[in-house]
Amino acid sequence: MALSLAFVGCDQNGVRVYEVPKEEQAPPAPAAAANPHGDNPHMGGMASLPKLTWTLPEGWSELPSAGIQAANFSINNPDGQASRLTVVPLPDLMADEKEIVNLWRESLSLPPATDETLPGMSEPTDIAGKEGKLYRFSAELGAIHVAVVKHAGVTWFFKMRGDMGHMDSELDSFKSFLTSVDFTAAPTPPAGGMTGMATSPGSASSSGNPNWTVPAGWNEEAPGPMLSASFGVSGSSGQSAKITVSALGGNAGGLLPNINRWCGQIGIAPITEGDLDSVVSPLELSSGSAQLVELNNESQSQTMVVAIVPVGARTWFYKMLGDTALVSEQRAPFLEFVKSAGQ
Amino acid sequence: MKIIESIVDLFTSLKLTVFCLVAAIVLVFVGTLAQVDLGLYQAQEKYFRSLFVYWSPGESELQIPILPGGYLLGFVLLLNLIGAHLKRFQFSSKKAGIFIIHAGLIILLLGQFFTEVFQVESAMRLTEGQTKNYSENQRNTELVVVTSGEETDRVISFHQKMLKSHIMIEHPELPFKIKINQWIPNSIIAERGPNAPPATRGLGLSYDVHGVPLTYKMDERNVPSAIVELIGDEGSLGTWLVSFYFDRLQTVEYEGKEYKIGLRLIRYYKPYTMHLIDFRHDKYMGTDIPKNFSSRVRVRNPETEEDKEVLIYMNNPLRYEGETYYQAGFDENDDRVTILQVVRNPSWLVPYISCILVSLGLIVQFGFHFNKFLRKRKA
DSSP states (O other): OOOOOEEOOOOBTTEEEEEEEOOOSOOSSOOTTSSTTTSOTTTOSOOOOOOOEEEOOTTEEEEOOOTTOSEEEEEOOTTSSOEEEEEEEEOSOGGGHHHHHHHHHHHTTOOOOOTTTGGGGEEEEEETTEEEEEEEEEETTEEEEEEEEEETTEEEEEEEEEOHHHHHHTHHHHHHHHHHOBSSOOOOOOSSTTEEEOOOTTOOOGGGSOOOOOOTTOEEEOOOTTOSEEEEEEOTTSOEEEEEEEEEETTTTOHHHHHHHHHHHHTOOOOOGGGHHHHEEEEEETTEEEEEEEEEETTTTEEEEEEEEEETTEEEEEEEEEEHHHHHHHHHHHHHHHHHTOO | OHHHHHHHHHHTOHHHHHHHHHHHHHHHHHHHHHHHHHHHHHHIIIIISSSEEEEOOTTOSOOEEEEEOHHHHHHHHHHHHHHHHHHHOOOOGGGHHHHHHHHHHHHHHHHHHHHHHHOEEEEEEEETTOEEEEEEEEEEEEEEEEEEOSSEEEEEEEEGGGOOTTEEEOOTTOSSEEEEEEEESSEEEEEOOSSOOSOSBGGGGTEEEEEOOOOOOTTOOOOOEEEEEEEETTEEEEEEEEETTOSSOEEEEETTEEEEEEEEEEEEEEEEEEEEEEEEEEEOTTSOOEEEEEEEEEEEETTTTEEEEEEEETTBOEEETTEEEEEEEEETTEEEEEEEEEEEOTTTTHHHHHHHHHHHHHHHHHHHHHHHHHHHHHO
């Protein structure tokens, strides 16, 4: 590690400016901000999380986890949109149980729990050999099943959300999944396809990426924050382009706001709803339809191509940005790359 | 002149000394009891690191001073001690011991003042095999904007004390202003429900943030979050949810340049690195009570070309480059993790000097009287 540390400015009304060596890769098992509340400030730092393993029920698939999630799953629903299960370790909040329960109820537009009604809202359930609580709420907006258990000072939330009928049919699978969870298993990769291992919260799990085929000439680069993958490609005349892949929850803010954000990135004027057809075209994939956005800044010879692929409750963005000539040349390999992901 | 004399008389009176000492006893008593509700840190801030202790009737914002705070008592006691010396005491060999004792007390009070002003406490958390060149403040966070150069990152850091709802912060090196749309001093993050996202960009698209009451418990900390809006020349660039929950900074692209923003514990970078070679954590057999824990670290300083191994264990801290590394804790979920408390206190020697002076003064004074007694007895 380079050690030159140059402080170029110092505390001026709470503002500091300094230069530090570039940070190295994440340290071993930093465990993110899994339990930032629960840590003893006199003991320093944030608590590490135990490694988590499980056995996936039939029809469940693991998705890349993001933000504070320890794990993220899609649960196939043959009749409609997939339900989703997320595993989130949070501060030891059982003392504020009512507050947490009311967050879930509020999201379903249900009336808040009171001290009197709260005890009747949960049932005991087995989670990793420990006694946890299972909350089940349903309303017109959908249903939420949440299993909660404390382990080593951290409260773990296993939250499944989806269509009411589908959630009820998956209840037994959910309970068997909870029973299969192991907090103490060694962090070794799963032997088969039916078990998984939690990634560090906040990390884009490379193991959770689709099995895409990387076109020849693309060089894999270290993905930046919030990116699942990153590639670089160079042209014969020294041009360059960058391909990034990221996945966000929901529709990630909507099509038009995202396109206008990308317009800003390549230095062209934002578009209106009426202009969408001129930059967006449908993209047929084996799993369904996606959208392809193409933006061009002629004056700066910059082009951006983005494939927007909705998968379950998330949206994947495949983005290529670079010199117009090179991007045109790489357009076909780029589309093949997107299709090879099989999403 | 009479007014000045009255003031001098007041500040040099023994009554004032007694009043200050009694007030200090009361302050320590109520401050200790207050730790039950406020926790150690808040109680220290309210009762001991203040000029006055205030009380607010009901939920009003009126603040009524009800007790002198620790700073005020210490300052008045110091003035009183110095004033009384200047006014009353005349140097003689008979009173040399008393002079030395009082000099020791004055140095002790001044030393405490310098400690309060200059001491910086932080912690360094290391996993075996990990190398770090910074420690972190365990109470306060900073909003950082980081730009990457070829070999270094340039960090612009705004202290938590600047971050309040609806304020705008800016820096000449940043092409955008940062508006704090919402500052949440203690928060929880939950996955977003069907409601609108709290922010239009980044992680705020996927998560909700909820404010929770401030905690004062010793084993908990407040976890702030904020909704920040970046405003460039052409207007808003969007809003971001930043939180200590997120373990990484979020990327913002603006005018062809990449910026990373986030909220994290305040970092104190060092011109040297600490590498944890081995952490040992022994417990008494059959219990979880720590018996002994120690960290073998490697310190590398390219400026001095030092490269040495040091064993840090309980009651055997490492003093290096003006900082003291104490073996402070461990991670109950990972036996490879050590937590070192890092204290920078430029006046750490002052209490030792003070104790030596007071001891010397007592020896001189009692020695003088003892000698006198012996001589009388001999006669």
